[in-house]
Amino acid sequence: FTGVIEKEFILNLVNFVKKLIPQVKIIGTTTDGEIKNSSVTTKETVLSFSVFENAKFETFAIKKNSSSFNLGIGLGKKIKERAKVLITFADGLNVNGENFLKGIETVNNNILIAGGLAGDNGEFKKTFVFTENEIIEKGCVGAVFYGDKLRISNTYGFNWHGIGKIMTVTKVTQNVVHTIDNTKAIDIYAKYL
Numbered sequence: 001f002t003g004v005i006e007k008e009f010i011l012n013l014v015n016f017v018k019k020l021i022p023q024v025k026i027i028g029t030t031t032d033g034e035i036k037n038s039s040v041t042t043k044e045t046v047l048s049f050s051v052f053e054n055a056k057f058e059t060f061a062i063k064k065n066s067s068s069f070n071l072g073i074g075l076g077k078k079i080k081e082r083a084k085v086l087i088t089f090a091d092g093l094n095v096n097g098e099n100f101l102k103g104i105e106t107v108n109n110n111i112l113i114a115g116g117l118a119g120d121n122g123e124f125k126k127t128f129v130f131t132e133n134e135i136i137e138k139g140c141v142g143a144v145f146y147g148d149k150l151r152i153s154n155t156y157g158f159n160w161h162g163i164g165k166i167m168t169v170t171k172v173t174q175n176v177v178h179t180i181d182n183t184k185a186i187d188i189y190a191k192y193l
Contacts, residue, residue, distance in 0.1 A: 001029060001048070002028065002029075002045040002046075003030070003031050003041070003042050003043040003045070004043060004044075005030050005125075005126060005127070005128065007128060010028070010130055014135075025057045025131075026059065026132040027089060027141045027142065028130045028141075029119075029128070029129050030118045030119060030127050030129075031119045032119030032121050033119070033121075034046040043121060052145075054148070054149035055145050055146065056146045057143055057146070058143070059141065060078045060142045060143075060144070061134040061139065062074050062075055062136075062139050062141075063136055063138060067099065067103075068103065069096075069099040069102055071139065072103020072104040073106060073107055075104055076103060076105075076107030077107055078142070078144075080146065082146055083144045083145065084145050084150050084152045085113070085145045085152045086114070086142050087113075087115050087143045088113060088115040088141065088143075089116060089129045089140065089141050089142075090117055090118065090129060090140040090141075091127050091136070092117035093120075093126070095117065095139075095140065099175075100140065111144075112153075122189075124189075124190070129141040164192070167188070
């Protein structure tokens with residue numbers, strides 16, 4: 001997870017990790033804030049390592065050539081039948097997350113999915129997602145986990161508490177918010193997020 005939105009920095013970082021751990025599988029994303037333990041930073045980089053004794057992994061990178069839905073279908077088709085979980089990151093400026101997930105679901109509706117959309121420190125200009133082999137500006141990456149002994153579960157929480165000013169979405173098309181309190185959504189996001 002990196003708040004450094006520079007392709008050369010990401011390439012150097014990936015190559016450094018690959019030199020230390022040649023067999024490594026990597027997925028990553030640019031961010032609008034990085035979380036490490038209970039700290040949140042911006043314009044920093046956080047590396048998270050996981051080691052499994054009884055699991056295998058595959059990573060994929062797919063460039064977006066048409067709709068977000070079709071991008072999801074493309075990723076879904078790469079997932080083998082015995083996969084347990086998919087971690088995926090998609091470009092945060094050109095991919096509609098809901099349609100992307102619906103595309104994956106049409107191909108594989110049994111796999112657990114985690115991930116999110118890439119950010120760029122609130123600039124809304126350019127985001128990257130990447131694997132150990134490729135850096136993509138418009139598209140998605142995924143890591144798929146396999147293993148008979150691998151146990152995966154999910155959970156959720158709805159105990160959110162509102163803070164700050166109450167606002168009203170004033171213009172929306174399907175799941176795309178255009179204005180909030182008659183102000184461009186991007187301006188509201190930039191101010192509050």
